Amino acid sequence: MQAYVLKRSLSVMPALLGVSVLVFLLLRLIPGDVVDQMLGAQNTITEGQRQSLRHFFGLDQPLPVQFWEWIRRVFVGDLGASFRTATPVSQLLLSRLPVTLELTALSMLIGSIIGISTGIVAAVWRNTPLDDGARFVSLVGLSIPEFWQGTMLLLMTSLWLHWIPPVEYVEPWEDPLRNLSIMMLPALSLGTVLAANVTRMTRSALLDVLSRDYVRTARAKGLMERAVILRHALKNALIPVITVSGLQIGYLLGGAVIVEQVFTLPGIGRLLLDSIYGRDYPVVQGAVLVVAFGFVLVNLVVDLLYAVVDPRISYA
Amino acid sequence: MRDELRRLRTNRLTLIGTTLTLLIMAAALLANRIAPYDPTALNARHRLEAPSSDFRFGTDRLGRDVLSRVVHGARSSLGIAAASVAVSLVLGSLLGLLGGYFGGGLDLIIGRIMDVLFSFPALLLAIAIAAMLGPSVRNAALAIAVVYTPLFARVIRGPVISERHRDYVQAARVIGASHPAIIYRHILPNIVSPIIIQASAALSAAILIEAALSYVGLGTQPPTPSWGTMLSEGRTFLETAPWMSIFPGLAIALTVLAFNLLGDGLRDAFDPTLS
Numbered sequence: 027m028q029a030y031v032l033k034r035s036l037s038v039m040p041a042l043l044g045v046s047v048l049v050f051l052l053l054r055l056i057p058g059d060v061v062d063q064m065l066g067a068q069n070t071i072t073e074g075q076r077q078s079l080r081h082f083f084g085l086d087q088p089l090p091v092q093f094w095e096w097i098r099r100v101f102v103g104d105l106g107a108s109f110r111t112a113t114p115v116s117q118l119l120l121s122r123l124p125v126t127l128e129l130t131a132l133s134m135l136i137g138s139i140i141g142i143s144t145g146i147v148a149a150v151w152r153n154t155p156l157d158d159g160a161r162f163v164s165l166v167g168l169s170i171p172e173f174w175q176g177t178m179l180l181l182m183t184s185l186w187l188h189w190i191p192p193v194e195y196v197e198p199w200e201d202p203l204r205n206l207s208i209m210m211l212p213a214l215s216l217g218t219v220l221a222a223n224v225t226r227m228t229r230s231a232l233l234d235v236l237s238r239d240y241v242r243t244a245r246a247k248g249l250m251e252r253a254v255i256l257r258h259a260l261k262n263a264l265i266p267v268i269t270v271s272g273l274q275i276g277y278l279l280g281g282a283v284i285v286e287q288v289f290t291l292p293g294i295g296r297l298l299l300d301s302i303y304g305r306d307y308p309v310v311q312g313a314v315l316v317v318a319f320g321f322v323l324v325n326l327v328v329d330l331l332y333a334v335v336d337p338r339i340s341y342a
Numbered sequence: 343m344r345d346e347l348r349r350l351r352t353n354r355l356t357l358i359g360t361t362l363t364l365l366i367m368a369a370a371l372l373a374n375r376i377a378p379y380d381p382t383a384l385n386a387r388h389r390l391e392a393p394s395s396d397f398r399f400g401t402d403r404l405g406r407d408v409l410s411r412v413v414h415g416a417r418s419s420l421g422i423a424a425a426s427v428a429v430s431l432v433l434g435s436l437l438g439l440l441g442g443y444f445g446g447g448l449d450l451i452i453g454r455i456m457d458v459l460f461s462f463p464a465l466l467l468a469i470a471i472a473a474m475l476g477p478s479v480r481n482a483a484l485a486i487a488v489v490y491t492p493l494f495a496r497v498i499r500g501p502v503i504s505e506r507h508r509d510y511v512q513a514a515r516v517i518g519a520s521h522p523a524i525i526y527r528h529i530l531p532n533i534v535s536p537i538i539i540q541a542s543a544a545l546s547a548a549i550l551i552e553a554a555l556s557y558v559g560l561g562t563q564p565p566t567p568s569w570g571t572m573l574s575e576g577r578t579f580l581e582t583a584p585w586m587s588i589f590p591g592l593a594i595a596l597t598v599l600a601f602n603l604l605g606d607g608l609r610d611a612f613d614p615t616l617s
Contacts, residue, residue, distance in 0.1 A: 044458030052474045165606070169546070169599035171553050174573060174591035181584050280463030284554050299558055302473040314470045322461045
């Protein structure tokens with residue numbers, strides 16, 4: 027088991043290195059370097075002054091040297107400083123990360139609860155109008171952009187319930203109820219799209235398990251249908267569902283970028299978009315790097331958990 | 343192939359998906375004739391008007407007809423999605439074919455590069471690339487193409503490897519057929535179905551990503567109508583002119599649903615074991 031964990035962990039190293047190279051290059055491939063971006067077309071600054079600034083930032087060094095310098099700093103948590111505010115990027119990211127993580131976790135919770143229960147209903151009542159309805163609704167759910175769903179949720183609650191969520195973000199430990207009322211609609215718009223995916227997976231996994239011999243045995247020995255499904259079938263069917271839902275975290279992180287924009291939540295996504303508009307490249311670079319690293323690590327953890335949950339998987 | 347087409351024709355949901363897809367494509371192609379007004383014509387007297395018999399989907403903040411903009415929006419949304427999927431299909435298939443067929447170091451290098459691209463959430467990668475390249479239609483299409491290339495490469499590599507070891511490929515090689523001839527004449531026809539299935543799934547995802555990119559200002563630029571930019575413009579007027587947000591969103595959902603239905607049908611038809 028330990029050897030497997032080690033081997034699997036080492037296998038993500040090339041991907042992490044590649045991600046770093048790509049993020050590093052993305053910034054340097056664009057026309058005009060950091061100095062041009064910072065100074066724009068200010069005529070008062072001479073070419074000599076620009077060159078000394080380039081030297082200050084180490085931009086006159088060869089690319090591999092620059093990369094080594096950059097990655098060395100990344101390893102000690104130094105992602106540079108914002109062009110606009112001079113705040114360290116790592117500090118900015120740390121202050122925004124909890125919001126995005128809370129949004130992701132809540133969406134995951136909503137998506138799993140709705141998705142798994144609908145999937146069970148669809149599989150147990152296979153080929154009935156209930157199943158058709160669940161399948162169609164989940165297909166519709168997959169077709170709706172989450173940011174539009176967010177907008178429509180806002181519209182519906184304001185029209186019908188005469189309620190709009192508070193604009194000012196409050197941390198959960200300050201005022202849990204107020205925090206929840208802010209996060210509910212964004213989490214719902216991200217979570218329902220996830221639910222559509224989970225419904226489809228749960229249905230097909232459960233259908234597959236329900237045709238197995240051990241389920242027939244359980245039925246033959248006179249167990250109630252409820253016990254057969256909940257105790258015997260569901261346990262096995264949920265293993266792939268949990269894994270694939272875990273892999274959806276990456277999708278949620280991507281979706282969060284836009285949903286945070288719709289609901290003006292101060293998370294990583296909104297920081298990223300604000301920095302893109304403000305051409306604040308160190309922050310863009312840092313945010314992309316952190317999310318991509320998070321995505322790779324979550325995939326690794328899910329993969330390892332899969333092996334822990336399902337004893338049939340060999341660690342060879 | 344005849345069996346597949348029969349299965350496609352007999353599935354009701356697939357038929358609905360196909361019909362919807364054809365209708366939306368027709369609307370995009372014939373936008374100039376179908377749209378009642380010029381989608382960019384300003385009309386100060388009819389600003390923010392609710393849907394009526396004159397303006398069926400209402401008007402926006404500059405008095406432009408929302409229906410005409412939704413119809414013309416189909417053109418840019420489908421155009422960008424189709425172009426980016428076409429590029430990623432050709433590029434991804436080529437990489438998958440080369441890697442799978444020749445194996446060895448080439449396969450390893452291609453595989454590692456694709457792994458890196460897979461390490462980003464799709465939307466985030468598209469946003470990052472589009473942001474770095476600068477906001478424009480071409481760059482948005484390019485960003486989406488980069489995101490979907492690894493998907494095609496991976497889907498195609500597997501079947502190519504299994505075909506490569508078949509007797510008929512070995513036989514072709516023994517009688518002296520060249521590598522390009524074997525790939526083109528023998529292997530390619532056998533991997534068409536995963537390509538078709540993947541393409542329809544990628545199209546619906548590309549429409550969603552294009553909408554998201556335009557929504558945050560990194561795709562189609564105003565005043566060119568696109569569903570994403572229309573939604574973004576509608577945000578400020580959500581309470582006073584909700585039609586500005588409702589109709590473009592419905593158009594996206596309907597189009598993506600059509601492609602999803604078609605994609606599900608294609609998958610069931612070409613790979614009945616999955617249904």
